[in-house]
């Protein structure tokens with residue numbers, strides 16, 4: 301297959317061939333004009349910090365930057381919901397000329413008095429980096445006046461890509477870590493990092509760990525709290541999901557407080573089970589019964605999951621999927637998830653994968669699979685069309701590509717409203733894939749119309765029934 305690609309990007313797209321040594325160019329600046337699917341530095345830091353629910357999040361910049369943040373992730377909180385309010389200093393032309401420091405200070409003092417947060421994060425945007433406001437000095441001044449941590453996030457959008465935003469967020473959080481009391485924390489304790497509690501997923505994972513007898517000290521950042529971040533250095537282990545977002549924080553904690561780190565993924569059967577067993581193995585010297593408890597938990601969950609997967613697989617066997625996600629770690633899990641459904645991933649890529657990540661992807665994918673780094677709509681559309689995929693898994697920016705081409709779509713990113721993590725999440729995922737791939741609506745799209753049977757009244761009825769039972773009855777009669 302010869303996809304339409306910019307010549308300068310050719311080294312970032314590789315088709316896996318058995319026997320070839322795998323090599324891909326990645327972790328580089330996006331090609332100008334290619335309309336990368338990546339977001340800016342500010343966005344990267346915002347998505348990591350935003351779920352801290354009892355903190356004030358103030359975007360120092362023009363209102364346009366803040367518009368991107370209104371509930372863009374369905375990060376749920378079990379308590380306060382201050383994170384759902386989006387505040388901006390709304391910098392205008394006059395502020396750009398004379399500086400925005402006074403406006404920032406006034407905004408912080410007013411918002412802290414009104415909302416009484418436990419900390420405040422102040423995000424620098426592009427224009428703040430250009431005009432040179434001393435955000436750090438204002439944060440220090442307001443912190444002294446209000447008595448709460450006011451933390452600058454060095455996230456000027458033009459500074460790099462989304463990955464640089466993750467780092468900025470981790471450096472900001474590190475200012476809180478180590479400031480709280482760690483007394484009373486169990487020797488069998490962990491922090492869950494890199495999970496944002498979309499659709500309440502972190503509660504599913506937390507419950508698994510608690511059934512194993514482990515205390516979860518802090519969830520970072522899903523359902524996050526300032527106080528938990530302050531004392532999380534007292535946990536015995538950091539368990540990091542997602543290769544990019546919070547690994548920097550874990551590394552900083554390892555260096556400063558000696559907290560060991562393991563990586564995990566909570567998607568799919570193998571990776572979910574492995575995450576639990578890896579943690580159990582880490583603590584088995586302290587608690588010899590933990591492996592047996594973990595095995596019992598996995599067995600119980602699989603006894604519900606596997607029969608349902610077998611049913612869905614009957615329809616899905618042989619279908620094809622394209623996967624394009626933010627972090628490569630999720631892509632590994634998705635390749636394995638589709639295999640359980642009898643489906644083949646023919647294209648897989650990420651916005652922020654490293655060479656190591658892509659080598660791992662190449663090792664688990666099938667011969668002929670296209671592996672792509674930092675893609676753009678033109679390429680993705682071409683892959684979807686040429687490889688005739690049945691479902692595209694991605695985020696909000698990939699959804700229109702799929703629908704315009706008449707292909708099923710599964711949101712595996714920040715807008716999803718259904719939990720996809722854990723064993724129960726695997727059932728939800730499989731059911732969503734089945735519903736989408738098997739929907740009769742695709743028979744009416746130009747892409748498929750020529751290759752399938754002609755549209756009949758029965759097709760129309762079946763399609764309508766997926767929307768509303770009433771029109772279906774009418775169409776059938």
Ligand code: SF4
Nearest residue numbers: 340342365425426457
């Ligand atoms: S690139 Fe700059 S202006 Fe655009 S959203 Fe990011 S910070 Fe704001």
